[in-house]
Amino acid sequence: MQRKKISFAILSAILGLGTLLSGCGGNEEVTSTASGNSQGQSGQFATKMKISMFNQGTFNAAAPVPPRDEDVQRQMLEKEMNIDLDMMIPQAGQATTKLNTLIAGGDIPDLIFLKSRADLAQYYDQGVLADLTPYLDQFPELKKRFGNDSWEAMSYQGKTIGVPGYDNVNGISRSFFIRNDWLKKLNMEVPTTPDELFEVMKAFTEKDPDGNGKNDTYGFIGGMNKEGNLQTYGFDSLMWMFGVNPPSAVEIKDNEPIFLFIDPKMKEALAYINKMMAAKVVDPDWVTMNSPDLLDQKMFKGKVGFMIRDARRLEPDYQQKMKEISGEVPEWIVIPPMKGPYGDQIVERKSFQGNSWAISAKADKDKIIRILSMLNYLFTDEEAYPNFAYGIKGIHWDVVDGKIKNKTSELSKEMKEKYLWVDHYRMPRRGDDAEYFSFQNPKTAEAFKDNQQYVGPTLPGNLLTPDPSDTLDADRTRFINESLVKFMTGKEPLSNWDNFLQTLDTKFDMQKYKETAIKQFKEAGLIK
Structure with missing residues (x-):
């Protein structure tokens, strides 16, 4: 299907170029003047x-x-x-x-x-x-x-x-790391579902897996950037177990856009993370984890049993940092992502x-x-x-x-x-x-190779560009992110989910965003 125009919020050219050149070529069929074919074979072009x-x-x-x-x-x-x-x-x-x-x-x-x-x-x-x-x-x-x-x-x-x-x-920066030495000590298997993962994280938190007699280990840690966005900091990977993700995650199914950040399954994902928070399996320092380096430091200190990190943390240089900081090189292994209740098993979606x-x-x-x-x-x-x-x-x-x-x-x-x-x-x-x-480290290469099968297709929502007339766009995104965090932590009960959706519609004109998305998807030929 030939793609049609996508509306862009084009920035004005820095130098005020305007339309400098005329015409961009017609659509008539063009044949090569090169001898032979156009497939880059040596000697095909006679003139330098x-x-x-x-x-x-x-x-x-x-x-x-x-x-x-x-x-x-x-x-x-x-x-x-x-x-x-x-x-x-x-x-x-x-x-x-x-x-x-x-x-x-x-x-x-x-x-x-x-x-x-x-x-x-x-x-x-x-x-x-x-x-x-x-x-x-x-x-x-x-x-x-x-x-x-x-x-x-x-x-x-x-x-x-x-x-x-x-x-x-893709398939390297958001790898699922787990402490295999802790699993062995607690006589537990590698988790394959969200429920199994929860039980493992709970055991990592409560059963002293490092054997130091102190209550100082946690099942998981994630974070969010300084703007309050949950993308790429770990919690978004947990959401993929339920087939959803934070703002900008828009899918197309049955010729309709699906806004994954307000999909009913998002409520289930938030309930799962809230359950983790209530059980105290999440390191409370997660609220300060606003950079990849800070998350790496947590990994190097060896007090968290499950994290989403780059597979290259298995490389010798990073292993040495772990030894320098914690005095040991933990037996981290990269495992497949959990298979969620709807069959989703995703490391990440392919980058745009x-x-x-x-x-x-x-x-x-x-x-x-x-x-x-x-x-x-x-x-x-x-x-x-x-x-x-x-x-x-x-x-x-x-x-x-x-x-x-x-x-x-x-x-x-x-x-x-x-x-x-x-x-x-x-x-x-x-x-x-x-x-x-x-x-x-051969294990890094193995993890990278294995992860490829869990990289999902690019989200169509990445094609969308803000409508210049949508003055609520930034405030809407901020409200969604803040609300997701409140639901995760329990500051806002999930019983208020419908109120959240209603506020999106009445105060932040979610309908305008939906109409813009539909318009651009139609122009792109992605929906009819």
């Missing part, structure tokens, strides 16, 4: 072409751009595509200003990496970017490289105006594809084909993949026993610093590629 790239997608903006004779990846791209590549790496925090300055001066880069969908739409509206719809069917492998949800994020006004920038990484590659509207058809061929080569050529995702063969990676081995973690500090610039080309790395991360 200069391509300028604005690469704020680099994984290290501070790294210098090396001379051509030292830049192996650049040489590969230039040889394969018969191009002269001029890559610009903007300084961190200055990319938007730099790009707007270039655009205002009429010096629009041919290929632009953008970090947000709002930027993609904004620059297209200003006439800066090309419509890629007529060209993409010539690149079936590139289209297959990214999922439908990623391509949906590239759609605007019924046209595809970008190529996904790089894979987001916000970043993208866009092409200048000044580029003619031949240049657009050449650029798309380069992206096709970058993202789909299996032989080239390790050279971009990992680095230089013989230094960052090699073939060991017939398999590719990422050796980056084995490099000395001096060697890593010498080749920092390879980070400018790592965008093709796959989000589920455990070898890319060069995990030192």
Whole structure:
């Protein structure tokens, strides 16, 4: 189904660009002028072409751009595509200003990496970017490289105006950690359901699992950020057991939007967390846990038995921190998420594809084909993949026993610093590629791999943008977050749930938000 326009609350351009350029290309079918096909095969382009790239997608903006004779990846791209590549790496925090300055001066880069969908739409509206719809069917492998949800994020006004920038990484930062040594001591099994998890957390709190004779352990700790948002701090993972999540979590089912933060199942999720609070299995310090570092400190101190943390906490450096702080290295293991009463078993939902590659509207058809061929080569050529995702063969990676081995973690500090610039080309790395991360602990790689099956699809609600006329949007979100916390802690009894919903409607005009969501979903072609 072709996607239609999504309304955007577009910010005014910093430099007041207006519509600088005319036309973004028609929708007539375009064929490549390259010899052979458009799938990035060596020698297909007879004429050398200069391509300028604005690469704020680099994984290290501070790294210098090396001379051509030292830049192996650049040489590969230039040889394969018969191009002269001029890559610009903007300084961190200055990319938007730099790009707007270039655009205002009429010096629009041919290929632009953008970090947000709002930027993609904004620059297209200003006439800066090309419509890629007529060209993409010539690149079936590139289209297959990214999922439908990623391509949906590239759609605007019924046209595809970008190529996904790089894979987001899922299945690692919100891993379910549990103290296996405590389970063994208490003769308990790894929990698989919310009820089993509650009993384990209760035992961790009440039965002195560390054996020090003190009442100083807890079953769980989570937190919320300084704005009072529960996302990513642990409690939201507990809510996923019931198939719901805090504000912005909007699903589509049976051609209707489902607002998960006010769904009836949210009441059940809050009742579960309130039960945890009442049983005192939650470390009372949770109210001060407003940063990931603070939660890490709790993990390192070894007084909590179940947490939602990054699987990389199994890596040697973090294990050493645990030993330094608590005097021991606890037997943390990563377990599958609990299977909830409605069959939900979710680590997290796939991150929204916000970043993208866009092409200048000044580029003619031949240049657009050449650029798309380069992206096709970058993202789909299996032989080239390790050279971009990992680095230089013989230094960052090699073939060991017939398999590719990422050796980056084995490099000395001096060697890593010498080749920092390879980070400018790592965008093709796959989000589920455990070898890319060069995990030192096999258990980390195992957890990362196992978690992939519990990563749910991207929430359609991520496509929504605030309606500028909705003056209650920020207050509404704040009220919802505050109310969820009150229900969790028991400061507001769940018997007042209907009053909460009524207040949302009467005081915060929830109906307007619903109508905006329906309108945007229809424009996107997600509902009829």
